[in-house]
Amino acid sequence: MFYIHRTSCISAQQTFSAPMLHKLVESIGNKMFVLEPGYEQIPSNVLRRMGKAVRMGVGAAMLLLNDITPDGIIIGTANGGMEDCIKFLNQIINYEEGILTPGNFVQSTPNSIAAQVSMLSSNKGYNITHVHRGLAFENAIIDTGMLVNEFPANQYLLGGVDEISAYNYNIDRLAGWHKKEPMNSSQLFSINSTGCIAGEGAAMFLVNGNPDGALARLKGIKILHTESADNLGDELKKFLMYQLMPGEKIDLFLSGENGDNRYVKYSDACEAILDAAVTVARFKHMTGEFATVSAISLWLCCQVISSQDLPLHMVKQQSATKKYQKVLIYNNYKSLQHSFMLVEGGLLS
Amino acid sequence: MSRIVITGLGIISAIGSNVAENRLALIKSTCGVTQLDLFSSRYAGVLPCGEIKFSTSELKERLFANDPGITRTTLLALHAFEEASKDCGLTADQLSADDTALVAASTVGGMCLTDELYQDAHMVSGGSTFLSSYDCGSVALYLRDRFNMRGIINTINTACSSSANAIMYGARLIKNGFANRCIVGGTDSLAKFTLNGFNSMHILSRDLCTPFDLNRNGLNLGEGAAFLVLEKEEDAFDKRLYASLSGYGNANDAFHPSSLSEDGEGPYLAMKAALATARLEPGQVDFINAHGTGTENNDESESKAMLRLFPQPPPFASTKSNVGHTLGAAGAVQAVYSVLNLVQQEVYPSLHYTKPIPSTGLQPVLKYAKMPLQHVMSNSFAFGGNCTSLIFSKA
Numbered sequence: 001m002f003y004i005h006r007t008s009c010i011s012a013q014q015t016f017s018a019p020m021l022h023k024l025v026e027s028i029g030n031k032m033f034v035l036e037p038g039y040e041q042i043p044s045n046v047l048r049r050m051g052k053a054v055r056m057g058v059g060a061a062m063l064l065l066n067d068i069t070p071d072g073i074i075i076g077t078a079n080g081g082m083e084d085c086i087k088f089l090n091q092i093i094n095y096e097e098g099i100l101t102p103g104n105f106v107q108s109t110p111n112s113i114a115a116q117v118s119m120l121s122s123n124k125g126y127n128i129t130h131v132h133r134g135l136a137f138e139n140a141i142i143d144t145g146m147l148v149n150e151f152p153a154n155q156y157l158l159g160g161v162d163e164i165s166a167y168n169y170n171i172d173r174l175a176g177w178h179k180k181e182p183m184n185s186s187q188l189f190s191i192n193s194t195g196c197i198a199g200e201g202a203a204m205f206l207v208n209g210n211p212d213g214a215l216a217r218l219k220g221i222k223i224l225h226t227e228s229a230d231n232l233g234d235e236l237k238k239f240l241m242y243q244l245m246p247g248e249k250i251d252l253f254l255s256g257e258n259g260d261n262r263y264v265k266y267s268d269a270c271e272a273i274l275d276a277a278v279t280v281a282r283f284k285h286m287t288g289e290f291a292t293v294s295a296i297s298l299w300l301c302c303q304v305i306s307s308q309d310l311p312l313h314m315v316k317q318q319s320a321t322k323k324y325q326k327v328l329i330y331n332n333y334k335s336l337q338h339s340f341m342l343v344e345g346g347l348l349s
Numbered sequence: 350m351s352r353i354v355i356t357g358l359g360i361i362s363a364i365g366s367n368v369a370e371n372r373l374a375l376i377k378s379t380c381g382v383t384q385l386d387l388f389s390s391r392y393a394g395v396l397p398c399g400e401i402k403f404s405t406s407e408l409k410e411r412l413f414a415n416d417p418g419i420t421r422t423t424l425l426a427l428h429a430f431e432e433a434s435k436d437c438g439l440t441a442d443q444l445s446a447d448d449t450a451l452v453a454a455s456t457v458g459g460m461c462l463t464d465e466l467y468q469d470a471h472m473v474s475g476g477s478t479f480l481s482s483y484d485c486g487s488v489a490l491y492l493r494d495r496f497n498m499r500g501i502i503n504t505i506n507t508a509c510s511s512s513a514n515a516i517m518y519g520a521r522l523i524k525n526g527f528a529n530r531c532i533v534g535g536t537d538s539l540a541k542f543t544l545n546g547f548n549s550m551h552i553l554s555r556d557l558c559t560p561f562d563l564n565r566n567g568l569n570l571g572e573g574a575a576f577l578v579l580e581k582e583e584d585a586f587d588k589r590l591y592a593s594l595s596g597y598g599n600a601n602d603a604f605h606p607s608s609l610s611e612d613g614e615g616p617y618l619a620m621k622a623a624l625a626t627a628r629l630e631p632g633q634v635d636f637i638n639a640h641g642t643g644t645e646n647n648d649e650s651e652s653k654a655m656l657r658l659f660p661q662p663p664p665f666a667s668t669k670s671n672v673g674h675t676l677g678a679a680g681a682v683q684a685v686y687s688v689l690n691l692v693q694q695e696v697y698p699s700l701h702y703t704k705p706i707p708s709t710g711l712q713p714v715l716k717y718a719k720m721p722l723q724h725v726m727s728n729s730f731a732f733g734g735n736c737t738s739l740i741f742s743k744a
């Protein structure tokens with residue numbers, strides 16, 4: 001599909017500048033907030049008016065755009081500026097539809113992340129926002145893959161962003177998506193209960209069709225909606241059959257297992273299909289759960305591929321070889337939405 | 350690569366609950382913008398809107414859709430989706446085939462449920478039945494579930510150009526081999542969120558909107574949904590071909606979060622890109638379904654962009670004066686109207702126009718007319734500078 005040349009990430013871990021993944025930043029309680037950088041790339045008068053989702057997305061994007069004007073901006077976000085959205089809703093209710101200030105309304109539209117990046121970088125190219133809940137970023141990947149196929153000489157900014165707002169946290173909590181008991185994020189995979197911890201973050205990628213100097217290649221992606229673990233396993237078999245040459249094997253399975261005991265069946269079904277000796281790593285104790293967390297998982301994957309270094313706290317099962325060139329990323333969001341991504345490193349070797 | 354053709358149409362708007370009713374209303378210059386009867390707001394009787402005169406419970410009955418979490422936005426989508434898929438003759442097996450994709454667009458999603466959302470967001474009660482229905486993705490996820498769809502499912506939100514982008518995206522999915530048929534469109538229902546949002550920005554008119562008129566003073570909000578079935582021409586040999594989707598262009602104005610640049614750079618680039626994908630010269634466009642919201646900013650900016658691109662702008666009109674601005678549905682609503690233009694070889698007039706904008710001097714089509722049409726352009730522009738232009742061509 002495309003080659004990844006530059007990446008940036010704002011997450012609950014030390015990922016923005018000088019990433020330090022070995023030292024796990026833990027969170028107490030059921031929300032994993034990002035470690036926000038200083039956002040030097042965003043003018044302070046503009047920054048002041050930005051909600052968190054816009055700030056994170058624009059901050060991560062601008063880091064990659066110092067000397068480059070991509071031919072398009074493709075963003076996946078399930079909710080965009082949810083906090084601003086409910087702030088405006090609060091105005092509607094509290095002032096009974098009276099005289100309201102429009103700031104929150106303008107900020108709340110999910111396309112404002114891509115829009116602000118285009119404005120700040122004077123980018124008049126293709127600009128779009130995919131919002132398909134837990135597959136918003138994956139659809140952005142498919143879009144970007146098509147663009148690279150359609151315009152092989154072009155390069156694109158691809159990203160995924162979502163924030164924890166007090167409000168979407170409440171709504172998801174009522175729906176049973178968060179753990180009821182307060183806990184330390186490092187215990188995510190050892191506590192046997194329903195729900196996950198809430199997360200947020202932004203990851204951006206500069207991609208094109210040129211392998212020279214690339215960090216990694218996103219070879220293929222599959223998205224599906226199902227609640228059957230058997231169906232999921234069948235689809236993974238088909239995906240691997242299509243993507244891999246006979247005899248070719250996955251080195252690392254980066255699993256979106258999220259500590260919700262109702263849905264371990266999905267990652268189990270995937271693991272059952274892979275080679276018994278494959279290295280299995282998990283990441284949601286680093287990020288928490290959110291609709292576009294797969295963007296962070298792709299960033300982590302690029303990081304592991306380029307450093308050939310897998311932090312111990314991520315490892316569920318370690319193979320003898322410790323080589324990470326062919327990575328299968330699996331993610332599941334709220335039971336129904338699943339994705340597989342195949343990422344390859346070692347392009348120059 | 351064979352052409353992308355349109356083989357099914359569905360629409361519900363303030364001027365009709367199917368394609369035939371909409372066409373008849375357009376021919377008769379029907380204005381569906383009225384004072385609010387069903388939607389509860391303090392602006393009822395003050396801000397006219399393109400309201401669909403079916404209550405939410407009537408829609409549920411018509412559609413046999415009594416699922417507890419279903420929203421008005423989704424019901425409107427279901428209404429148009431069913432019409433389009435039946436019109437195309439898609440079987441249940443085809444709907445649930447791996448190579449059938451769905452690309453829906455919405456800006457409001459389940460946020461039409463203002464009070465429920467407020468209560469759930471503040472955990473006032475133990476949770477309503479709508480906890481999974483507030484986001485924009487909920488619309489496509491409902492359709493997926495109802496029709497057991499297994500191909501690519503996506504939701505796009507670029508504000509007022511959302512469904513134009515959904516149509517463009519669907520065509521690209523087919524061209525890139527991700528699907529063989531794609532049901533594309535958009536939906537939005539009236540919501541306190543958008544009504545108050547646009548009102549707080551002082552861009553809603555208390556009168557009927559007057560696109561491209563000197564004295565225009567804002568837009569009228571509308572609600573509606575429209576879906577189209579896209580297929581490869583070679584796969585549709587036994588079907589009625591309404592038109593082809595020959596061009597599309599997406600560009601960003603990169604100017605301001607909520608208004609377009611004065612010279613209409615984004616609109617100009619989007620229209621130009623659409624011409625390039627269709628491999629057409631400006632002079633070959635026979636008619637434009639303009640974005641034409643009736644705001645001071647949009648109509649002047651769009652006019653200037655047309656004057657920049659077209660040596661002599663072709664006839665154009667805005668159906669926002671019939672149905673209001675249906676936001677995330679607008680691009681798909683206009684797409685259905687553009688296809689009707691081509692199939693019937695006729696153009697529908699802009700309403701309520703009296704005097705041209707002095708700086709542009711452009712006058713929209715003011716009378717219903719039969720006209721030979723080969724290529725029709727449809728424009729959708731949005732907050733965030735998201736501009737998309739589509740070109741439909743005679744089948």
